[in-house]
Amino acid sequence: MAVKQDLRTPIVSVMGHVDHGKTTLLDRIRGSTVAEGEAGAITQHIGATEVPIDTIVSKCGNPALRDKFMVPGLLFIDTPGHHAFTSLRSRGGALADLAIVIVDINEGFMPQTIESLQILKRFKTPFVVVANKIDRIHGWEPQKNAPFIVSYNKQSERVKTELDRKFYEVVGELYNAGFNSERHDRVSDFQRNIGIIPISAVTGEGIADVLMVLLGLAQRFLEGNLHYDASVPGVGTVLEVKEEKGLGATIDVILYDGNLKKGDMIVVGSLGKPLHTKVRALLKPRPLTEIKSEEKFQQVQSVTAAIGVKISAPNLDSALAGSPVRVVTPETVDAISEEILNELEEVQIDTDALGITIKADTIGSLEALVNELKKEKIPIRKATVGDISQRDVVEVAAIEDPFYNVIIGFNVKVLPDAKDKVQSTEIKLFLSDVIYRLIDDYKDWAKEQKE
Ligand code: GDP
Numbered sequence: 001m002a003v004k005q006d007l008r009t010p011i012v013s014v015m016g017h018v019d020h021g022k023t024t025l026l027d028r029i030r031g032s033t034v035a036e037g038e039a040g041a042i043t044q045h046i047g048a049t050e051v052p053i054d055t056i057v058s059k060c061g062n063p064a065l066r067d068k069f070m071v072p073g074l075l076f077i078d079t080p081g082h083h084a085f086t087s088l089r090s091r092g093g094a095l096a097d098l099a100i101v102i103v104d105i106n107e108g109f110m111p112q113t114i115e116s117l118q119i120l121k122r123f124k125t126p127f128v129v130v131a132n133k134i135d136r137i138h139g140w141e142p143q144k145n146a147p148f149i150v151s152y153n154k155q156s157e158r159v160k161t162e163l164d165r166k167f168y169e170v171v172g173e174l175y176n177a178g179f180n181s182e183r184h185d186r187v188s189d190f191q192r193n194i195g196i197i198p199i200s201a202v203t204g205e206g207i208a209d210v211l212m213v214l215l216g217l218a219q220r221f222l223e224g225n226l227h228y229d230a231s232v233p234g235v236g237t238v239l240e241v242k243e244e245k246g247l248g249a250t251i252d253v254i255l256y257d258g259n260l261k262k263g264d265m266i267v268v269g270s271l272g273k274p275l276h277t278k279v280r281a282l283l284k285p286r287p288l289t290e291i292k293s294e295e296k297f298q299q300v301q302s303v304t305a306a307i308g309v310k311i312s313a314p315n316l317d318s319a320l321a322g323s324p325v326r327v328v329t330p331e332t333v334d335a336i337s338e339e340i341l342n343e344l345e346e347v348q349i350d351t352d353a354l355g356i357t358i359k360a361d362t363i364g365s366l367e368a369l370v371n372e373l374k375k376e377k378i379p380i381r382k383a384t385v386g387d388i389s390q391r392d393v394v395e396v397a398a399i400e401d402p403f404y405n406v407i408i409g410f411n412v413k414v415l416p417d418a419k420d421k422v423q424s425t426e427i428k429l430f431l432s433d434v435i436y437r438l439i440d441d442y443k444d445w446a447k448e449q450k451e
């Protein structure tokens, strides 16, 4: 048996096209393990769900596997989509260690499927593809929560053939995207081939396979990255800045190294200079069994990576989603603030004198959008994080070149007063949560203008 080491829980993100089943898959992973209960129930974090190794292994019906894996479990980030990849880790890189790309086997690849794969390629993140909704195949006989192969073997020849046909379309599409792939139970080298797992997020078929393959990937590719030290000052990433009744601005954080205590001094990336503050409270969701309680959250004294937690502290209003959070001491505060400032400046974008204006929800997604626009040689006047404000609109309206009376917004809202303002101007707004759609729409529009 391998020597047990202190490996932290790998962080997993679920990506894929809208309606292909991200939320249902996360619910299924949560739901089925909650229902099983006994073997160390799952823990609900802020922004994440932790499934312990014992639960995963018991789902797979082979307790001997317990000794094979050294990670304590898997931490699924509840925010599906790009968020985990556009939220930066300190020193660059993605917040998620592993990913699931989900694709509806009946629909095949769509723009966000391809975009997810490109992001994963850029960050060199190990991932598995899940071919979802196999229960929709005509004639499918559902086998609730069965491993894929058990369920497959119970289907008629006709249904098997139909599944295989759809499955190889996914293989073909992955090949076009630059990846060799094979059904997960036939992959012998996950370095060379991406595993594809046929599942149904509704019937639970194949879910055990997903958990096992993720553990295998963690073990195979991440061991070196998962060592951590519970005694070092905490390091994390802001997933969201949220206003909470009675608390003011709070930040939802994934802590991926070290520990964090009530009373700690922290530095958080912000729009200007990084902000300093002192942790007033560390909050986690109250267990469902205590729904009678008025309070949504319960306080904890300290937390250790990897974990999702809400931080309540003064002055968090200007915190920036996607930016680093670090625990500091009076001795380290200046050096660490400087480091965070440098990291944020690295992604801060050099802009052109004249060009379009872009807004995005996180610092990482802004960087991704800017990269793509640069590839297309589209000039950018200003690129900032946040919703589209009245000030943005006024600035852009003042530009005299009609090609640049444009605001592109990725995953952002138009604030109400800005909405009114837009109507009285010639400004063209492009809003989407798919980068490629924004760029294509802008290019189509610019072409039309030229004609
Ligand atoms: P998301 O947009 O990727 O989060 O997709 P959702 O999880 O919201 O799923 C979109 C729709 O597909 C919902 O109506 C789900 O019930 C349905 N759905 C998701 N997974 C499955 C599946 O495995 N089988 C079937 N039949 N429906 C599914």
Ligand code: MG
Pocket (backbone or CB within 6 Å): 022, 023, 024, 080
């Ligand atoms: Mg969803």
